[in-house]
Structures are given as C-alpha cells and as structure tokens.
Amino acid sequence: MSDSSHKEVHGFQTEVKQLLQLMIHSLYSNKEIFLRELVSNAADAADKLRFKALSDASLYDGDANLRVRISADKDNNTITISDNGIGMTRDDIITHLGTIAKSGTADFFSRLSGDQAADSQLIGQFGVGFYSAFIVADKVVVRSRAAGVDADQAVEWSSKGEGDFSVENIEKSNRGTDIILFLKEDEKEFLDDWRLKSIVTKYSDHISIPVEMLTPEVPEVPESKGEDGEVIPAVPGKPSQWESVNKAEALWTREKADIKDEEYQEFYKHVSHDFAEPLLWAHNKVEGSTEYTSLLYIPSKAPFDLYNRERQHGLKLYVQRVFIMDDAEQFMPTYLRFVKGLLDSNDLPLNVSREILQDNKVTQAMRKGCTKRVLTMLDRLGKNDADKYQTFWNEFGQVIKEGPAEDFANKEAIGKLLRFASTHNDTSVQNVSLTDYIERMKEGQDKIYYVVADSFEAAKNSPHLEVFRKKGIEVLLMSDRIDEWLMSHLTEFSEKQFQSVTRGGLDLGDMDDEQSKEAQQQLEKEFDSVVTRLKESLGDKVKDVKISQRLTDSPACIVTDEHDMSSQMIKLMQSVGQEVPESKPIFEINAEHDLIKHVADEADSDKFAEWAQVLFEQAMLAERGSLKDPASFVARLNKLMLSLTH
Known part of the structure; x- marks a missing residue:
C-alpha cells in the first residue's frame, strides 16, 4: 500500500459490481431517481453535522447555513451535487463507497431472478443510495472534506462503475461533499435546469434544508429611445445566484390537511430508501404531558434482511426539528421493527444519547403511544380492507407473531391482527382472524382449538382432527416455525382459552x-x-x-x-442446540x-x-x-x- 497522499486503486466488493450492473440494466425506466437518492444522502449529511455541532459548534467553521446545491455544465456534460454537511474522511470513503456495508448481502443476491421488473423491486427493498449515480453516469467523481479537518486532508474518489475505484488526497477549501456525474451520451436531458428542478420538486420538496440551483444571469439593458423619441430607461442586470427550488420545510411540521398523499409517499422513500409505495401511514401530533410528532409508515414489501438480528431497526429521531439519530430502536418494539418513519420530540434534551433514551420516562411514553398507534392502524386496515391487510400479513405476519411473547400489555390488540389457516376453508392461506373464528364457534364451544405441525399438509391431515371434522368444529392449522412459540404465550383471546388438539385429554364440553x-x-x-x-x-x-x-x-x-413440552417445541429447541x-x-x-x-x-x-x-x-x-x-x-x-x- 502506498502513502495515503498518493493515488491508490481499489477493487470493488463483489456485491457492489453485481449491484451496479443490476441498476444499470433494471432501473432504466426510472432513471431520474438518481437525483432523489443523491439529494437525500446530502440532506442526511447535513442532519448529521447539525447533530454533531450540538456538542462542538466549531464544526460549522463559520458556515452554519446548511444546504444542497445542484448545477449542470453543458460544456463538460456534467452534473454536480454539492453539500456542506458532515463530509467524509479517506477511510469513510473507502468503506462507504467501495463496499455494501450491510449484512445479508449474499441472501439478497441469491434471490435475484434475472427478471428486470422483479429485480428492480428487490433492489428497492435493498436500497441503492449512492450507486444510483451510475444509472445516468459512466464516470463519477466524489470530492469530500470532513468537518473539522484541514483543507489538505480532503479526498477524491473516482470510478467508472466497473471493476475498481481510485482514491487520492486533495485540497478542498470548504467542508462537505461534491459529487460530479459525467453523464452518458444519451442522458443529456438531465443537463436541462428545468428538468432538474422538476425532479427536485417531485421527489425532494419535503427535504428540510434548501436545495439550491443557480438562476440564469440577466444581462443589463442599456438606456434607449423609442420611435417617438421617448427615453426608455436602462434595466439593470442580475447576476446568476443560488436560489432554493424546494419548500425546505420539514414535512412532518406541516398541517396534515395541507399535505398531499404524493408528498407523504415521497417522504417515505426519503426516510426508507425504498422504491415501492408505502402500504399506509399515520401522521399525528401528540399534546399533553408528553409532546411529540410522529410520522409512521407501514411498508408494502418486507426488506430482504428483516430477520437478520444484526440489522439495526428503528425510527429517525428529531428533537425540536434537529436530527439526533437514525434507527432509534427504543421507540418501537422488536416485533414492529418493519415500521419506518420518524419522531420529533419537544420534551427530550438536544444532547440526548442512546443510553439516556433507554430508561427515560418520556421515551417510554412515546414508545407506548407509537406502538398503540401502529396496532390501531393495522387493526383498522384489517377491518376495512381485507385484501390490503392480506398483503401486509403475507409480508410481515411472521414478525407480528413474535408480539405476544414480547408485549404482554398489548397481547389482546396483537391477537386481533393474527391470521391463520383453518379447517374452515382447508387452504394454506392464512386469512382467518381470531374474531372470525369466535363468531363461527359451535353452540356450547368454549375453547379455540388449534394444531401445530411441520407443514400445512401435516397439520391439515393430522389424525387429531378427525373427531373435530366429524362434528364440524373449526380448528386453526398452524405450520410456521414460530407458531409453537406463539401459542406458548398466547393462552387466551377475548376470554376464550386456546386448546391444542394434540395435548392432554380431549374435553368437548357441552x-x-x-x-x-x-x-x-x-x-x-x-x-x-x-x-x-x-x-x-x-x-x-x-x-x-x-x-x-x-x-x-x-x-x-x-x-x-x-404439562409436558409439545413435539413442535422439542423440535424448535433442538434446532437451536x-x-x-x-x-x-x-x-x-x-x-x-x-x-x-x-x-x-x-x-x-x-x-x-x-x-x-x-x-x-x-x-x-x-x-x-x-x-x-x-x-x-x-x-x-x-x-x-x-x-x-x-
């Protein structure tokens, strides 16, 4: 390895090469998203600087007006997206722009089918971020200087999106990051200022810092005379200047009645880096003993690494509109880890840390309120739109089943969300709610009967069901890996006891x-x-x-x-050693x-x-x-x- 001041060439991580090729070929129909992703990253960099500056104001270095700037150079066929946010060091650039810093990437790539439409949806679940630049550019140069370091410690990253990238130290007069896209020959439409403005308005109007573009220079018009000899006064010219092209107002601070569905949807894509539309959302301002605003989203598709324990889950946390942290897991129980969005509190201190959040009474009140909000939102969806709820259940039902073991206080509310297969329709589709089951119970029936097996077929054909089929008594058919664990914690619902048909003496009562x-x-x-x-x-x-x-x-x-351990629980415990x-x-x-x-x-x-x-x-x-x-x-x-x- 050569001295860090010299130019070095590094090979991309294998997964990055694959992702670049997929984006270039799968996302051709939605090329403009590159600008949304890069502006979103720039806004995140500004948020992170604002947070760090709470404890070290010198990081601003006399420039506290955070913003993103976009400019097009038709002569050189380039677009530049600049920010004056937190910036990156040499190590940051190599780590973040040379590898995909997410666990589970092998699983992600194993699920790719080669079908462009299907793969582009999967890419959306994975999140593309910076690499979307290569959709329109055949070369990308990044120049960055981290806040708090000297001008000669800036770094330049350069790549053509193929096998490698280069890194070298440069001088940069101001902190932050400049991303220069050398456009492909057939992507010159993005050199048009009006086109760039329209993309910013469409995707980034909600960004809480200004996104600026240069206004055209207006030349001076000298004094002149009209046909009748009348003097027409001179019109002074106007130099080109930076002007905000977005509202630069945090979306969650606006009144709900003034926000369009399209704006909520685009903000979801900003906070989640998901391409798909959210399934539903809830925007609420809570006042009283605890004051905060929540904007919570339910995705329409599960992320590929939903079950990865190493993956960080949580909401973005703001305090008095100042960004504090990503993935604040303290505000949402683990079984609701798929929920995206943010919280903005008026009651937490600006210097709040993860440690302080852990046992904070305000945090506990907010967690309780947000959990109830999500459960109510999902229950309402289940009652009002069965098809849409089935879409949700197919994606996230497995993690909802973790709920009764984790959240005793909301066990009944979680029970309303559960869906199962049953002998009522004998299909493997999990669409029977416990409320539906109770409504169909036979006269004299006082228990909810269920069977857990290794597969749906094994459950459906279990000999234990024979007398229940003969008498027309509905039995829930459970075959998910987590079901035995679920039923060890879900002992009753709506004052009806659960009874496994494979346990103990059979008592059909009345x-x-x-x-x-x-x-x-x-x-x-x-x-x-x-x-x-x-x-x-x-x-x-x-x-x-x-x-x-x-x-x-x-x-x-x-x-x-x-009182003994069931067959399924024995298998479950043995499978984890x-x-x-x-x-x-x-x-x-x-x-x-x-x-x-x-x-x-x-x-x-x-x-x-x-x-x-x-x-x-x-x-x-x-x-x-x-x-x-x-x-x-x-x-x-x-x-x-x-x-x-x-």
Whole structure:
C-alpha cells in the first residue's frame, strides 16, 4: 500500500459490481431517481453535522447555513451535487463507497431472478443510495472534506462503475461533499435546469434544508429611445445566484390537511430508501404531558434482511426539528421493527444519547403511544380492507407473531391482527382472524382449538382432527416455525382459552352428547385388557395408553401430556442446540378401527408386542416426522405384513 497522499486503486466488493450492473440494466425506466437518492444522502449529511455541532459548534467553521446545491455544465456534460454537511474522511470513503456495508448481502443476491421488473423491486427493498449515480453516469467523481479537518486532508474518489475505484488526497477549501456525474451520451436531458428542478420538486420538496440551483444571469439593458423619441430607461442586470427550488420545510411540521398523499409517499422513500409505495401511514401530533410528532409508515414489501438480528431497526429521531439519530430502536418494539418513519420530540434534551433514551420516562411514553398507534392502524386496515391487510400479513405476519411473547400489555390488540389457516376453508392461506373464528364457534364451544405441525399438509391431515371434522368444529392449522412459540404465550383471546388438539385429554364440553359419553365408557371397559397389554408391551416408551375420543379413521396417535413440552417445541429447541428434558407421550388407540380389533384378538404375545411397536412408531412418525431407528420400524412392519399373507 502506498502513502495515503498518493493515488491508490481499489477493487470493488463483489456485491457492489453485481449491484451496479443490476441498476444499470433494471432501473432504466426510472432513471431520474438518481437525483432523489443523491439529494437525500446530502440532506442526511447535513442532519448529521447539525447533530454533531450540538456538542462542538466549531464544526460549522463559520458556515452554519446548511444546504444542497445542484448545477449542470453543458460544456463538460456534467452534473454536480454539492453539500456542506458532515463530509467524509479517506477511510469513510473507502468503506462507504467501495463496499455494501450491510449484512445479508449474499441472501439478497441469491434471490435475484434475472427478471428486470422483479429485480428492480428487490433492489428497492435493498436500497441503492449512492450507486444510483451510475444509472445516468459512466464516470463519477466524489470530492469530500470532513468537518473539522484541514483543507489538505480532503479526498477524491473516482470510478467508472466497473471493476475498481481510485482514491487520492486533495485540497478542498470548504467542508462537505461534491459529487460530479459525467453523464452518458444519451442522458443529456438531465443537463436541462428545468428538468432538474422538476425532479427536485417531485421527489425532494419535503427535504428540510434548501436545495439550491443557480438562476440564469440577466444581462443589463442599456438606456434607449423609442420611435417617438421617448427615453426608455436602462434595466439593470442580475447576476446568476443560488436560489432554493424546494419548500425546505420539514414535512412532518406541516398541517396534515395541507399535505398531499404524493408528498407523504415521497417522504417515505426519503426516510426508507425504498422504491415501492408505502402500504399506509399515520401522521399525528401528540399534546399533553408528553409532546411529540410522529410520522409512521407501514411498508408494502418486507426488506430482504428483516430477520437478520444484526440489522439495526428503528425510527429517525428529531428533537425540536434537529436530527439526533437514525434507527432509534427504543421507540418501537422488536416485533414492529418493519415500521419506518420518524419522531420529533419537544420534551427530550438536544444532547440526548442512546443510553439516556433507554430508561427515560418520556421515551417510554412515546414508545407506548407509537406502538398503540401502529396496532390501531393495522387493526383498522384489517377491518376495512381485507385484501390490503392480506398483503401486509403475507409480508410481515411472521414478525407480528413474535408480539405476544414480547408485549404482554398489548397481547389482546396483537391477537386481533393474527391470521391463520383453518379447517374452515382447508387452504394454506392464512386469512382467518381470531374474531372470525369466535363468531363461527359451535353452540356450547368454549375453547379455540388449534394444531401445530411441520407443514400445512401435516397439520391439515393430522389424525387429531378427525373427531373435530366429524362434528364440524373449526380448528386453526398452524405450520410456521414460530407458531409453537406463539401459542406458548398466547393462552387466551377475548376470554376464550386456546386448546391444542394434540395435548392432554380431549374435553368437548357441552358439544359432546350423553350417547357419545356412554359409548366411550363402554369401549374403555371392553378394551381394558388390551390397554393393559399395550402398556406392558411398550413399557417406559409411553406415559400412558388410552382409548381415544379424537380418532375416527386412524388406528392410533400420540398425545402430549398437558404439562409436558409439545413435539413442535422439542423440535424448535433442538434446532437451536438447546437441551430438551425427556418427556414420554400418551399413546391413544381407536378401539373401533379394524386394525386395533385385529391386534386385540392376537393371542401370540410376541406378535402382539410387534404390533404394539409398529402402531406406536406409526403414530410417532405421523406426529414428529421421524424415528430414532427407522430401519427397525421398516423391518418389523415388513415382518408383520408377510405374516398376514400366510
């Protein structure tokens, strides 16, 4: 590596090369977004300087009027976007402009299909930022000087967007960043001032600092005489000067009635760097013991790294319109980490830190208010627009299911948002709400029944459902990885208890008629000796053997005792390397099934024991999806089948 004052050439990170090629080829229909992205980055740089200057006013260096400037040079075929914000050091430039500083990039690229329309949407979820410059430019030069450093410590970055970029130290008289785009030959439309102004007005009107462009120079008109000899006085000329072309007013400070939907949508793209439109939003000013403004958005698409624990989530925080921090996670619970937007508080100190926010009463009040606002917004959407809510659920339902474990105070409100598949329609679409389920409950039904399995098909075809289908009782079908965890925390909804159909003794309460109860008691008497023989054969593999009330078609099933860990929870814990306490299942048999009757009549104790093992292992396989010793099971089954043919 050469001395830092000399020019160095670096190779792009592999993912940057891929992203550049994708943008150039996938976003050709929306080229103008490059200006939105670069202006948005410049505004962020100004926000960050304003925040740092709270504790060190010398960073302004006599220039506290923050702004972004855009100029076009038709002779050199360039556009320059300049700001006097925080600026970048040499290390900053190499880190931020040479790599994609986001975890999960490999997953992002693995999901690209090669379809331009689909890929451009995915790029939008990822956020393109600075690299969008290469949509219209075949060369980009960045000159930057960090606030608080000397003029000779500025740095220049240059690249043609191919395999590498160069970095060298330069002198720069003022702090901030200049981005110079050398336009492609077929992109000269962006050299037109009117075109640039229209893009700024369309996308960046809400930016809270001025976006300035040069007004045309007006030449002086000398004194002259008209045809009648009358003297026409001279008109003084006007030099070209910088003039703001946006409103330069923070959008969230304006009255809601004065803000168009298009403005809210563009502001969302500014704060989220998402290309897609938001699904919905809420803009509120809260007054009283705590005063703040919130502007909260629900995205229409989940970011590709929604489940990445390393990814920072949160809202932008402003205090009295001064930007304080990105990703302030203290104001939104983790299960609502997809919410975008900002908070502007009048009650927090300007020098507030993440540490102070952690246990601050104002923070807690704002978090409580914002959480309630989002839950209410989503509940209203679910009631008023089922299709739109289904779009939301398909994207974010998995993280909403984290809610009951995290947010006990709002458990009922979260319950209203949950959607499940069920035996009501037997499709894998999760569109049944708990409110819908309760409205359809049978007369005498006092529980919400559900089954959790490895897949929708396994849940739908579970033998535990047989008596429920026979009686027309709806059962929720759950197969998401998180569902068992969810149900361990969601014990009731609207004063109705949840009951797993795979747990404990089945009690249908008032839905079970006296005739059924008498028939069950009769079967238990008739098969008492068979149950005893099965217990002896299976030994310590089972906790108990019982005559089943829940089976109508299958010969047998296993059931988890009411206080033991369920099969699905055991699998979940084992998958993350947790030790699982040993628990034995209850083995239930269908006394009216022909196979059980055949086994009951088997006098040979050895053959009876073989049948007991096969029936038990079949039930284990159906419930847990695997056996400890599948080869022995197959051998035993083959042996019994051969014996039936003789």
